[in-house]
Amino acid sequence: MTAARAAQDRRLLRRAVALTSLFLAYVVTARMGLTFDALGGIATTVWPPTGIALAAVVLGGIRLWPAIAAAAFVANAMSGIPLWGCLAIAVGNTLEAVVAAVLLRRAGFDRRLQRFGDILLLILVAATGSTTISAGVGLAVARLAGLSAAARPAGFFAVWWIGDALGDLLVAPLILAFADNPRPSHRPLRWLEMAALAVATTLSAIVVFGNEPSWDVLRSLGRGTYLLAPALIWAAVRFEQRGVTTTLMLVCAIGAVSARHDTGTAAGQSLHDRLLFMQAYAAVTAASMLMLAAALSERRAAIRARDEFISIASHELKTPLTALNLRLGEALRTARRLPRSEADPLPDKLVHATAAAQVSADHLGDLVEDLLDVSRLTAGHLSLRIETVDVGGLLTDLVARMRDQATQAGSTVDVSCPAAISASWDRARVEQVLTNLLSNAIKYGMGRPIRLSARRVGERVRVSVADEGLGIPRADQARIFRAFERLATVQRIGGLGLGLYIGQQIATAHGGWLSVDSEPGRGSTFILELPRVKE
Numbered sequence: 001m002t003a004a005r006a007a008q009d010r011r012l013l014r015r016a017v018a019l020t021s022l023f024l025a026y027v028v029t030a031r032m033g034l035t036f037d038a039l040g041g042i043a044t045t046v047w048p049p050t051g052i053a054l055a056a057v058v059l060g061g062i063r064l065w066p067a068i069a070a071a072a073f074v075a076n077a078m079s080g081i082p083l084w085g086c087l088a089i090a091v092g093n094t095l096e097a098v099v100a101a102v103l104l105r106r107a108g109f110d111r112r113l114q115r116f117g118d119i120l121l122l123i124l125v126a127a128t129g130s131t132t133i134s135a136g137v138g139l140a141v142a143r144l145a146g147l148s149a150a151a152r153p154a155g156f157f158a159v160w161w162i163g164d165a166l167g168d169l170l171v172a173p174l175i176l177a178f179a180d181n182p183r184p185s186h187r188p189l190r191w192l193e194m195a196a197l198a199v200a201t202t203l204s205a206i207v208v209f210g211n212e213p214s215w216d217v218l219r220s221l222g223r224g225t226y227l228l229a230p231a232l233i234w235a236a237v238r239f240e241q242r243g244v245t246t247t248l249m250l251v252c253a254i255g256a257v258s259a260r261h262d263t264g265t266a267a268g269q270s271l272h273d274r275l276l277f278m279q280a281y282a283a284v285t286a287a288s289m290l291m292l293a294a295a296l297s298e299r300r301a302a303i304r305a306r307d308e309f310i311s312i313a314s315h316e317l318k319t320p321l322t323a324l325n326l327r328l329g330e331a332l333r334t335a336r337r338l339p340r341s342e343a344d345p346l347p348d349k350l351v352h353a354t355a356a357a358q359v360s361a362d363h364l365g366d367l368v369e370d371l372l373d374v375s376r377l378t379a380g381h382l383s384l385r386i387e388t389v390d391v392g393g394l395l396t397d398l399v400a401r402m403r404d405q406a407t408q409a410g411s412t413v414d415v416s417c418p419a420a421i422s423a424s425w426d427r428a429r430v431e432q433v434l435t436n437l438l439s440n441a442i443k444y445g446m447g448r449p450i451r452l453s454a455r456r457v458g459e460r461v462r463v464s465v466a467d468e469g470l471g472i473p474r475a476d477q478a479r480i481f482r483a484f485e486r487l488a489t490v491q492r493i494g495g496l497g498l499g500l501y502i503g504q505q506i507a508t509a510h511g512g513w514l515s516v517d518s519e520p521g522r523g524s525t526f527i528l529e530l531p532r533v534k535e
């Protein structure tokens with residue numbers, strides 16, 4: 001009973017804290033906004049409270065509405081508006097937040113802002129849509145109260161509306177981005193990059209919004225707002241929603257101060273026009289950068305999902321595949337022991353079919369191993385088991401194992417390893433790289449001769465696999481070493497596009513490299529160069 005009472009007290013206390021903080025944040029930022037050349041003392045282009053209210057109801061639920069209503073009432077009452085007007089404006093401002101929150105929730109809005117669709121909802125439902133309620137009520141009050149500022153209704157409405165819209169586009173995303181998204185990593189280099197971004201943003205904003213610079217080049221750069229684009233895109237690409245919203249806030253703060261002091265791109269115009277210019281720029285930029293950050297988040301999420309799927313699928317496939325291989329081995333041994341006679345061809349047929357099934361299962365096993373390697377590499381878990389390797393022996397074994405495959409494709413394989421070379425490598429891994437290179441030479445070698453050779457180059461060993469087949473255009477030679485990259489010319493030949501990627505990672509793990517020299521139509525030479533002894 002007491003525990004339940006204590007929990008209820010805690011809930012009440014939390015609610016009271018939330019309501020009070022929302023009330024205070026709303027009133028303070030509203031009063032601050034009204035100091036920016038407010039039309040009739042009530043309509044301003046700088047109106048953060050709309051964003052604070054929206055973020056509050058999205059995060060804490062619409063039950064927080066009383067704080068919004070009370071704060072809007074108090075902030076306007078302090079501007080000397082008749083009380084009935086303050087009451088109406090308070091209703092308009094509260095409805096603005098509540099209607100936006102309800103519609104957003106119904107539309108499936110995700111407050112982490114990591115999907116392009118969520119940004120569209122924020123722009124259309126909140127910034128463009130629900131803000132018309134508050135601007136409409138504000139205009140009606142101003143007209144009924146006979147404020148001269150409302151003599152031009154469209155202008156009055158636009159100022160109110162843009163102030164509110166910007167709150168939804170700038171302040172709400174800032175709060176939402178910091179409230180929910182996972183904590184970013186705090187590696188020292190990340191901090192350094194953040195500091196560099198802050199410096200770059202501040203300097204660009206000063207050139208654009210500060211006093212006219214004395215250098216010609218800077219003067220031309222400061223004539224538009226485009227100088228700010230690189231910093232904002234940098235923020236979106238590297239620091240996502242948090243980066244974009246903070247960087248924009250910094251730009252807007254510098255822009256708002258400059259509008260007050262009549263400096264920067266819009267200098268010389270009236271304070272009203274300068275503020276309107278600044279806010280319109282901020283609204284359009286916020287919408288664009290939030291879309292960019294969301295699109296990038298979606299891309300990262302898709303890559304993460306792919307990697308997770310590969311990891312789960314390859315682990316899940318591995319177990320039944322191992323069992324299948326064991327069973328096929330048993331079946332083959334049993335089939336070979338069956339009594340044979342001229343009259344009964346069934347045992348031979350069985351041996352043949354089981355052996356063919358085993359070859360397919362082995363191939364499937366290799367593909368699954370490649371996928372497993374990719375997930376190991378993504379997770380950074382590639383470990384080497386170093387042992388002494390006789391390089392000549394390794395090549396001879398390899399060719400013996402793949403001779404049938406080469407013969408079937410019509411290729412001969414010539415091996416040369418003039419001197420005995422012993423190296424300290426992970427034998428299985430190096431064998432894996434060379435198997436893939438030889439298998440590619442067979443697949444893409446058009447039945448022409450293949451040469452495999454190894455020689456020492458100082459303290460390193462260079463192994464090359466050369467074919468005279470399809471070849472690879474120079475423009476594609478870098479990308480084939482990336483995961484899942486294949487050339488259009490080989491689409492009909494099977495493969496996952498992982499062998500060279502894994503091969504390069506294994507070479508790097510040994511302290512070496514894997515490269516290609518090729519000309520279309522004349523063949524390719526892949527070179528694996530590794531230190532003889534891994535340091």
Ligand code: ADP
Binds near residue numbers: 445470485524
């Ligand atoms: P896979 O062979 O499974 O597609 P790899 O990563 O081993 O994957 O190779 C990537 C791509 O590089 C191949 O799809 C092919 O387009 C190209 N490639 C690799 N080796 C050769 C070669 N010897 N000759 C021509 N193209 C090659």
